[in-house]
Amino acid sequence: MSSNEGGLDKAKLFSSKELEIATDQYNENRILGCGGQGVVYKGMLFDGRIVAVKKSKTVNEGYLEQFINEIFILSQIDHRNIVKLLGCCLETEVPLLVYEFIPNGTLSHLIHDQNEEYPRSWDIRLRIATEIASAISYLHSSASIPIYHRDIKSSNILLDEKFRAKVSDFGTSRSIGIDQTHLTTQVLGTFGYLDPEYFQSSQFTEKSDVYSFGVVIVELLTGKRAISTFGSQEKRGLVSYFMSSMEENHLLDIVDAEIGKDGQKDEVVAVAQLAKRCLNLDGRYRPTMKEVAMELERLRTGQGDYIHTDQIKQAEVVVRKSAENWDFTSFSTEHYSNCSITSTSEPESALESESESESESESESDVHPHIC
Structure with missing residues (x-):
């Protein structure tokens, strides 16, 4: 030290x-x-x-x-x-x-708690997404040494008195050399947010943080948890649900009702297309966090190019396999010798990243087992 x-x-x-x-x-x-x-x-x-x-x-x-x-x-x-x-x-x-001290809890609480006093408008969500992207872009590109966060998720985003985003929990973060492109590590992360490429290769890249951020965007869009129950009682990964809805042109059917009535559908669609790019199974085709932050800022300031709702098409990104193949709820570690599953119960808190409880409907240990 x-x-x-x-x-x-x-x-x-x-x-x-x-x-x-x-x-x-x-x-x-x-x-x-x-x-x-x-x-x-x-x-x-x-x-x-x-x-x-x-x-x-x-x-x-x-x-x-x-x-x-x-x-x-x-x-x-x-x-x-x-x-x-x-x-x-x-x-x-x-x-x-x-x-x-960060007084207003976590982004996970804001999205998932049934508290009518929380501001959940589309403008608030878009601002929060932009702030998170700015912070991660800073870590990757502007910090004195590049830093990979390695555990981006809504429960690690804190909200201050004005509901501004504060990225937290750097216990597993790593700084890297300027000439490094990845870290080879024991797989560590949270189900639902974990980059499939990292899960397979144990190589964490800056695009792994991009993938996790893509999941957070989808949470903001849909109001759903990273691992949720859709229709039936079977738990399913939010990413596969989102990707299949996008491919079937059903995006507006899964958007959170609270933002669906804000009358900014073109912006919502543009952000969803950005999320889809972030969630590409091939990290080479994901944007950098700097590109993501710039695109979100353009949308916030009304300078972005919208994809009109009557022109929603399958995203232009290259997807190697169906997102269904990466539904982590069906993954087993028995074929991955470098992983082990442990359950952690993350607490409720208003100030520090690991301070988040998902106990509103399901405990963290049930929903987000950590791979460590």
């Missing part, structure tokens, strides 16, 4: 006593969420700032590595749509991480 040029020195070092006081001795009433890595507490610093403190639940080498990795990554990032790491405490066996 000390060899990280310009990294750790940007993060404030908190004392363990200071954080104990801030969280009222880690009082259960201060818990904002519990995730696979740790428990997130709401705290108040001496200067009155409200913060989020992540504390590891157990001490093991894996958690230690992810906590340190998050410090390493976030200390090099400065973007308005990426959660800020304010500092850490190194006096404990596993570092305590201190983040800015």
Whole structure:
């Protein structure tokens, strides 16, 4: 950590006593969420700032590595749509991480909770998609070193007081060399969001983040979870459902009713076509995140070229196989020696990425088993 040029020195070092006081001795009433890595507490610093403190639940080498990795990554990032790491405490066996407090929960809550007070208009969704794309594009192209996030999903997108997006959870993110095109790693991710090419090859590329972002766009369009029940009681991947609906020219039949009445169908169709490109099974034909961010910004500002609803055609992208072949709900790990399935239950939280519970209708362990 000390060899990280310009990294750790940007993060404030908190004392363990200071954080104990801030969280009222880690009082259960201060818990904002519990995730696979740790428990997130709401705290108040001496200067009155409200913060989020992540504390590891157990001490093991894996958690230690992810906590340190998050410090390493976030200390090099400065973007308005990426959660800020304010500092850490190194006096404990596993570092305590201190983040800015993000008050309005996660994008997953916004999309899937039955809360009438949440703003869910098409304009809000398009703005959020644009902000997420801007943040990921920054990681890939503009950060001091290129960074692959590796776990883009709606539960890792936080929303601030104005419902602006903040990308979070960098525990499994990796920085790469300028001349590198991919990382060869043990497969790690979340069912429903995982790039099929990465699942097969163990090679994670920048286009793997693009695929995951494509799933988030489809969530915003349809209001459905990445793994959902469609019609019958059988769970099915949202991607295959979306792709088949696009190919059959039934897109407008699956769009969330809350945005279907906003009268901006041409914009919706244009974003759906962009999502389809992001979800191409062949990563070479997916756009870069920089291209995605630029296209979404053009649509937001009314400068994009719309595909009119009476001209919806099968997307121009090359698809090697039917999306049905990549329905992860039917995947088994017995043929993939480099994978193992574990279930994690991600908590409800208003501030930090791993703080998301899908318990509204189905638990995270049932719906999004992590591959690790």
